[in-house]
Amino acid sequence: MNRLVIKGGRLIDPSVNVDGLFNIYIMGGRVGTIKPADRDTTELVEGAPGLEVIDATGLVVLPGFIDAHTHLREPGFEYKETIKTGTQAASSGGFTSVLCMANTNPVNDNASVTRYILDKAKAEGTASVHPIGAVTVGQLGERLTEFGDLKAAGCVAFSDDGVPITDGTVMRRALEYSKIFGAPVVSHSEDPRLAGAGVMNEGAVSTRLGLKGIPNAAEDAMVARDLSLAELTGGRLHIAHVSTRGAVELIRSAKARGVNVTAETTPHHLTLTDEAVVGYDTFTKMNPPLRAREDVDALRGGLKDGTIDCIATDHAPQSAIEKDVEFDKAANGIVGLETAFSLAYGLVEEGGLTLDAIIRALTINPSRAFSLNKGSLRVGSQADIVIVDLNRTWKVDPSRLKSKSKNTPYGGRTLKGVVIKTVVNGSVVYDATKENS
């Protein structure tokens, strides 16, 4: 049986309020023991067969990150990303688990697609993959999918992400019906009529650039509806990629009333404003769009006070065919798995957010929101671990991303916080020191 020891690192696990120097002993893919480094007298036999020792001195050891919102694109869009390349991107970004959205082709609206994804992930993936099933058949917003079948096949939540569910009754039924399975309905909360043909945030910048805007109200109105429906039904609601200050406020007050809601926002909505669109770089086009400074501040506030539970990447690979075109015609989305941690850590460096808060948002919070029983390092838990260097910086070079697509607006940026090693199920799946530099 393979054994892995991570020695001398600073273990931070907010789920159990741990922050200190520990040695972690891993066996059979699970955490065996965790000993304070200064009181650990275990003598390891160097070079013993099946024993791997990682010296994490000066590094930070964290529970593996969980991405509540990834587009792996397979099946159907393998030219953009595959389960293999997508999970490799996850590993290099420190993510040990990803929840993949249902808008593949065919749509993940039946158990056979779910099983296909899981089989592929098992065979080729370097991270745990948890599929999210579609809410409605073909994501057409009309008929509910067989939640029971999907859940049994391995889906952890339901979402028509990419396509808002405009029919309030369909959304109501989804929230009611999913209660049987305790699985959340993840809402892409957007009023498509209000969003219209918009391609960026509506405001002074869209006016200046002459681009059609998407008002905050397109999100606020739908979030308000979804929260009302969650309150009405008592169902489990998770709001995807929150981008507006209005939505933050609505969720905050809903939580205060006891509505069963969780929410996520993305690294890009936390770090970029619509000013980034100046220059018409299609890598700044996403849905929801990059918003104003006030929205960014509100999102950070929401993350700080727990209104927003998770930082999720909305990793959305797109190829040149979708992006090397006119801004109006370009597809939405950016790749995010490999920059997420560094961007989130940048918020800590800037001040305003604690390291504890962003680790929670990347680990225990998504685990709880989706009942994954992960995101925490205790004796017996699955050994999903990431080791990071908070003192080192790296320069984002799109050509070196593991993702098959290179659509990042952060190309050329120098970010602080480097993922050194990623461990899934006790095995090292990513090792920065073995990458060609």
Next chain:
Amino acid sequence: MRLKRKDLLGIEELEKSEIEQLLSTAESFKEVSAREIKKVPTLRGKTVINLFYEPSTRTRTSFEIAAKRMSADAVNISVSTSSVSKGETLKDTAKNLEAMRPDCIVVRHSSSGTPQMLSKYVSCSVVNAGDGAHEHPSQALLDMLTVKEKKGRIDGLKLSIIGDITHSRVARSNIYGFTKLGAEVTVCGPPTMIPPGMERLGCRVTTDMNEALRGADVIMMLRIQMERQKESLFPSVREYSRLYGLDDAKLKGAKDDVIILHPGPINRGVEISSEVADGPYSLILDQVTNGVAVRMAIFYMLLGGTREEAQLK
């Protein structure tokens, strides 16, 4: 004398001195168009591609005539956006055109920012002939030339732009141009057609037509797209015309020496009445004449000089 750039993408990025250079050069070029033989050999051997993704007989013809009067070879490519073959990106199109070694690509596109993107893909000059609701620099230059000719100056004048501001690239370019040259610009239209943050472009905003007309030295009427009715931007042409159309009665509230511009083509009886369009204050045809001179000046300023030098910016 030169522009500090290889492309003319918008007025926003131009310095005041560059605008003044373009205008004074355009004034000189008017003489060429007045000759019997309307052709100079200045750009002999240069190739200009007019790449129009949006139909526009007027602007395209003006650029074509300007290029030809300077002895450049002008090639027109009209692309209906819907017919662009699937799988070919804008970058592909740009690279293919560049492989034919043009000296300048004049591009018109319904999508804002396309000339900016194109300019990053090609090494030749790119001239924006109108992109979406963003900018239409040659139109603003010809408007400035027309006003300068008639009024002798731009500094200190009051310009009111009236109509669908949201969708108007002409409005944006003119706001930048006129304010840089010292004019005061007011935009006016129904609130449904004034986008948020308009003031930040450097203009005043009003929804009251009479207020916009009062004290204005120059009135610029914008063309109203009839199909905007379907988007609930205005209830009917009749009501729009009554509230924001320029006719003799409303014109009574303007200055005695006011001048009226319109980028064309006009909707007679909608945003402008026939009496006004054909009346003594209207300079609509002078604008068209000046359009050729301004475009000759643009070609002269961008296409002269060595290419390497131009790329250094």
Next chain:
Amino acid sequence: MPWRDLVKTRAAMDGMAIERAIARIAHEILERNKGTDKLVLLGIPTRGYHLALRLQKKIEEIEKVTVPSGAVDATLYRDDLGIKKTQPSLKKMDIPISIDGKVIVMVDDVLYTGRTIRAAMNALMDFGRPLAIKLAVLVDRGHRELPIKADYIGKNIPTSAREGVKLHLEEVDGVNEVVVTEED
């Protein structure tokens, strides 16, 4: 005059010499043209144009006839537009009457390579078919690169190619003189 501080100069003609040269050229033009019939004076801007105006005035004094005069800008016809670093500014183009069948006297300040004259002649041809084109210059400094010769010359000033010759006129520069600078 900042150039005085930068380079060594020597005066080649003073204001009186320039006036005398203009007067002589005026007489020569009238003599060879047998009067003012069909005569049109076109100066090459900037200083050639002012010389043309001075010639016009001188001829008027002699013959009591105002000969049509104007400006012919050669800028758009230059052969170096593609290789110069910056675009030259456009000057005045003012052809006051039809030049068909007229005797055109082009007036320039300094005749050097001949390229400007070539460009100006091409420009003129776009305006019509003159009976003849003659060339009057205040200074001929040599170093021709094209087969062009002046019909009326104020003064021959032999120079080396490294030197520069500048005419200053009161109308433009506030002083009347021709100077030779050590470096062009």
